[in-house]
Amino acid sequence: MSIGVVAHNEPPLVPYQFPIIGHTYNFLRDAENFLKECKEKYGDPFSLYIFGNVVTFAGADIIPEVLKNSDVFDFYTGLNKIFPIHVVFKQFMKNYSSSYTARVVQEQISNKINIYTSRLQKELLSGIEIFFGNCNEPKIFKNIHYTMSLIISKPVANVILGECAQFDDIVASFALVEKEIQKMRYVPPILMFIHPSLHQFFVMLPLRFGWNPISRHRDLFVQRCKPIIEERIRQRKELGEKYIQKEDILDFYISESKTHVVDDNYLDNLFGELYNIVFASVSTTSRPELWNELYEEQLKIHNESNGNLSIEDVNKMVKLDCFVKESLRHSADIAVIPHTVMSDSFTFSNGITVPKDRDIYLYMKDSAFNNKFFGETSIDFQPKRHITSFANGKIVHSPATKVDKSFAMFGGGKRACPGRFFAINEIKMCLHKLILRYNIRTESGKIVPPKIKTSTYVPSDSGLIFENRNYVKV
Numbered sequence: 001m002s003i004g005v006v007a008h009n010e011p012p013l014v015p016y017q018f019p020i021i022g023h024t025y026n027f028l029r030d031a032e033n034f035l036k037e038c039k040e041k042y043g044d045p046f047s048l049y050i051f052g053n054v055v056t057f058a059g060a061d062i063i064p065e066v067l068k069n070s071d072v073f074d075f076y077t078g079l080n081k082i083f084p085i086h087v088v089f090k091q092f093m094k095n096y097s098s099s100y101t102a103r104v105v106q107e108q109i110s111n112k113i114n115i116y117t118s119r120l121q122k123e124l125l126s127g128i129e130i131f132f133g134n135c136n137e138p139k140i141f142k143n144i145h146y147t148m149s150l151i152i153s154k155p156v157a158n159v160i161l162g163e164c165a166q167f168d169d170i171v172a173s174f175a176l177v178e179k180e181i182q183k184m185r186y187v188p189p190i191l192m193f194i195h196p197s198l199h200q201f202f203v204m205l206p207l208r209f210g211w212n213p214i215s216r217h218r219d220l221f222v223q224r225c226k227p228i229i230e231e232r233i234r235q236r237k238e239l240g241e242k243y244i245q246k247e248d249i250l251d252f253y254i255s256e257s258k259t260h261v262v263d264d265n266y267l268d269n270l271f272g273e274l275y276n277i278v279f280a281s282v283s284t285t286s287r288p289e290l291w292n293e294l295y296e297e298q299l300k301i302h303n304e305s306n307g308n309l310s311i312e313d314v315n316k317m318v319k320l321d322c323f324v325k326e327s328l329r330h331s332a333d334i335a336v337i338p339h340t341v342m343s344d345s346f347t348f349s350n351g352i353t354v355p356k357d358r359d360i361y362l363y364m365k366d367s368a369f370n371n372k373f374f375g376e377t378s379i380d381f382q383p384k385r386h387i388t389s390f391a392n393g394k395i396v397h398s399p400a401t402k403v404d405k406s407f408a409m410f411g412g413g414k415r416a417c418p419g420r421f422f423a424i425n426e427i428k429m430c431l432h433k434l435i436l437r438y439n440i441r442t443e444s445g446k447i448v449p450p451k452i453k454t455s456t457y458v459p460s461d462s463g464l465i466f467e468n469r470n471y472v473k474v
């Protein structure tokens, strides 16, 4: 049994038997139990030798320190090693800046939800009608994840592209972009055994030969949106100060660019900026879990709002919010999002030091199901745990958008997900409409667990049955 050499005060490196292979086999075979055992035996954080590299796993105590120090622990450097999403987009954008994109999402999308609510609602209802329909007879939907992506794509396309979202193929391309990019994520990192950069080279090989999974979406974007972009630029020029900016992200980027020339470079850049946001929003928002007891709350709010939701109505959906938060907690991946150490080293508050270039995986399951935060019932699905009732009758609810040490599903610190307000709002509106209209159950009548892919979960492909409640008109 060999024990790797670790520098003074480094996280303990879990002993392993076979050189080169290290812990790779145990990690691939059963990451869930293997990480649990390691944490119990070696504490937080600990290191493993996987795919030829020493990587560190941060559990519930260390995750908040990693997220808080985003200038030291870089998410994009870590992510690019296994899933070079930014390389895909950088082919289109000359000056890509992740912090600029984050600011646009926060200021132009999340801060303006009240402006978008009625449009989002209209698009969601139309998507639900197209993709689920009446369901007067119970209907089975097999690929529910993709169907939900299609439904979510409609409102997202509307907010991002304004009237360009009238084209069905543009809406479909929003859902497909996500699907195609996600495929890159599942290339097994076997070549990392030789050198980490070899895996990256292999994943990016098609890009080097000029094939980009999203090129055809770029062509469709140009075909559909170029005339609209040109017309908007023409109007801006003609009306000058009198031009009233449209409420969509496309017009925001047009106003920022201050150009009058719609050439290939300009369109590439616009496409890259816009579809980067599309990827972030569609890939994360489509979650079909439902909970029947929420029906009463939805019916009450539906009646009070006459079926026309405002942002205040969405905020009143406290039970639904707790349900969404609990669903997100339960769908936490086992370990995700490596953050790479960018400074010479970093010392955690418990005195343990990690060196430059070390990848720190967030052991999310340890945080999401920790008794320290959620007590003995941490593994149970209990949406009410997010509500606290005080003796004086005061009731406080911890919203799904709140990031703190017990809830890291949206990250934390300065780089916490800026799209979470939009995402939660959209999920709640969508679930509200679905719960009002349908009874939804799994084919087997039991809860179907997701499938495990290495250390992440992917939705199960078992079907969901939708049946019209025949009660309210949504």
Ligand code: HEM
Binding pocket: 067, 075, 098, 099, 101, 102, 105, 109, 277, 280, 281, 282, 284, 285, 408, 409, 410, 411, 412, 413, 414, 415, 416, 417, 418, 419, 420, 422, 423, 424
């Ligand atoms: C349920 C849905 C979502 C989940 C679970 C989610 C989760 C996350 C997580 C974990 C991060 C990394 C945070 C960190 O490293 O601290 C992140 C970042 C980000 N998310 Fe989301 N997200 C969701 C929806 C969205 C939506 C709808 C948008 C856009 C409208 C969006 C845009 C972004 C952006 C731009 C970043 C990068 C932030 C930065 O670089 O500072 N996300 N998200």
